[in-house]
Amino acid sequence: MDTFKIPGPLWLIGLALLSASVLYLAVNKSKRHALVGRVGLRSRREPTAGTPPRSLSPEKKSSTSQPLQPSYTDILPPQRRGVLPKLVSSLSYDEVSEDEVKRRILPMTTDYRTSEGNRYTPTGFSVDEIKVLGDFPNYAELSGVPLPQAYPEFNIDKALSRLYRPFRWAYHQTMSLSKMEMDWWIELDNTYKDRIAQRKGLYAKYGKAVLDYLPGSELACKELMEMVLQFICARYPQYFSLVNNRILKNEILGTEQDIRSKHPLEILMDNVPEDFAVMMRDDVTGHYFFRAGTVCSSLGWNVGIKIGLQLHQVHGPVPDYKEKMQFSMDRFFAKMPTDKPIQRGSWGLEVDTPLYMPPGDPHKVHRLSQDPNLRLTDCYLRVDWQTLRRLPLSSAVVFNFKTPFTPVTEFRDEPGVPALVAKILKEGKRNLMQYKSSWHVEHVVLPKMEEWAKEQEENGLVEKGWKVTTLDESPYFRGWEEKWHRQQGF
Template sequence: MEYLSSLENLWRVGLILITTAGVYTIITQACRISLFPGVLLRGRKHSTARTPPRSISPDNKTGISPALSPNYDSALPPQRRHALADFSCEAAPWRDVSEEEVRQNLLPMSANYKTSPSDKYTPMGFSVGEIKGLGDFPDYAKLSGVPLPSPYLEFEISKALPRPYRPFRWAYHQTMSLTKLETDWWIELENTYKSRIAQRKELFAKHGKQVLDAMPGSELACKELMEMVLQFVCARYPQYFTLVGKRVLHNKILGTEQDVTAKPPLEILLDNVPEDFGIMLRDDTTGYYFLRAAVICSALGWNVASKVGKQLHEIHEPIPDYKEKMQFSMDRFFTKMPTEKPIQRGSWGLEIGQPLYMPPGDPHEQLRLSQPTDLTIDECHLRVDWQTLRRLPLSGAVIFNFKALFTPIKEFQDEPGVPELVMKIITEGKKNLMDYKGVWHVQHVVLPELKKWAEEQKEKGLVPRNWEVATLDESPWFNGWQNKWHRQQGF
């Protein structure tokens, strides 16, 4: 009996170890997936071209049998209603509420909270009455568990350059490459601010809902996002942004004063923040996430009109290996993501010029179909879509935001390891991923320069002669990036 008891104990221990290993693997893979073809926990995704926010969906298009599809209809994201205890709200005093009560009284995904019963709940466990009681611009740092950024007082918008993101990985395969968000850098401004705002407003005037749209039920998430972003920029860049009376935004860069209640929230963001935002909402019947609102002026190969209303897997459908390697983990990741753990990643591509917005059928697409014989290295740019993903605390919406950053390829020349790493990815990377990225149209010009620069770096001792090409230790940057960045922008 003692022997059998020992065997039983060993079996239990083994089962625990196997289960633990399985959970660890799942978490690891979930963190290394590509949320939107370009989100990774230390890596990246495919192309910057065609990189939209993604969506989810448990139908047959995924290639997964409905019988095998996970059931998320009762899975709520980590609750945040306990944060109400820190607020004094006579209109909606805090009380303990079970998740079961929340599930039974969920606010439908398509319902406008403003006209809904006060006892309906968002997936985060906040009732409509409580949300209205909090009023405009509540303390989102308390509600989300993510602190406001520290003031960046030495920042000068006319000189500011984006940090030199180089999100290159080897071995290169389709993952998300996610890392913890540096919360001070959620919204990063730089010296193209004025021209980008003007360009984005012009795109909206010309294309309308192809770049900005909000479906019914997204009212709370849009307002919440706008308020969080404005709170952020006022805290991060107080020399440039001030909010007076929770209503009037003073933008000293543009020299404007704007009533933030006078326009739809996404248009307020369009007027003041050169960042793209996609809003994913949880469907109250299936538990899957849909793109319900967005302002996106930096899309290559797609636009808001082609993605809005779709589920996560439908949005990512063009991405190589997404269905086979990432769909399951991404769906689960969205279901479980907490507000206090925002993430970041980078997506990249090589471009001729600096194409910001290239919807399907755009003439710029033709440049990808040939290798121009008169193309020069001066015309070739790295495009990085630096992306972040976070959950909003009241609505439970998952926000995907990014901005397109362009860098001349010639900048790689003095960046240790970058030329050889990029050369390795282009020449030996998985063909379907490289095709998706669309690097072929410039590689005839880029590769010879990368090879020359890689040899120069070894001769100068910047890279060891016997270096085995791999993701840089400083990824998503490179050795010495801070010195170069500070020197170039002057502060």
């Protein structure tokens, strides 16, 4: 049986947030109608008949093939218009009702640059106001999310990704989540040059399968690029700077690039080794669609397969999504504010370090059998570290994710990690473990995790007979920062 899976930030984030919502509502009834479930974009199965074709994008709706769905036309995210006078003295704050915004809403497929000036984005900004704000407005003020602190001790040649170990027990459809750590939205490490080269190579080879954008996404893509560039210039000033809001100087690559010379997503492709998926609100139904993105770390799917699809269509292969999660996920997207971004991590165990595995990729053969010659040193933890935030001007909801790999041999001195991994591999819910597709390495990884778990008890690294559960430091482990700094030398 083929258990090949598509890892998915979207559905996993959704499961996490759905669980958190239930707990939150139980203790805060006054917010009962203001909080809804959460969402996640990848899964690990190859596309099946359950994944609707690209023809079901908003431009090509089929009334006979689409199930009846609730309308979210009347639900808008919270407005951010109140900050306008702080940014441009000539812009006064005039209250605009939600009814007026909905009446004059900017259609999802319309380029704001050629639109009427009195059209509004879902967060309540008019096209005229957006044009007055110009390039690189103060996105910290616009979004309510502060810029990061500068990181002067950061050395790109030594830097390692944080030591993510997002393992949980009990392992079921309840995922951990937290507020996004504002200083770490974009996280660089010593694989930067190799990853940029790899991603550009993938784009050259696969084109729209890894980077694409649909009409109407112009503002969201520009806004995303500007927010990311503002972030990296503030966080890593020793490596990035903007000259006249026009020329991006990248000291790591030794380049100076006119940011108007390419599409905004291509500028990100050239300089930021992370994936971005842009979801936009359909002005007719209020539902969200995948309208633009650059994704080079997908397993079993690609941008070309998912672009143009509605949120629930993107999740076609996810078990129980329609029955248990679709309603709350759509509701969450409809109401998510700009100032409450979130983060979470998913994981998998892999042979080597496959970053991009489109349908039919030869690397898939590793997942079909347990190779008797497989060595532990060939096995890696793959973490998909994900954030989700709403852009303030366009109102698009953006997922971004990075994919660090760690040799599983690193687990040996990490308190509690071997025992936790062993328990998940042995006792994890069957359908979820099949979906995760770790079977092909378990014959090598599991015995070693059991051996190291006993070793840690004998050496006093963990308490003997401890109850194996999610670590208190999740998504890390006790002492992770000391190890992380030691490995980097700073």
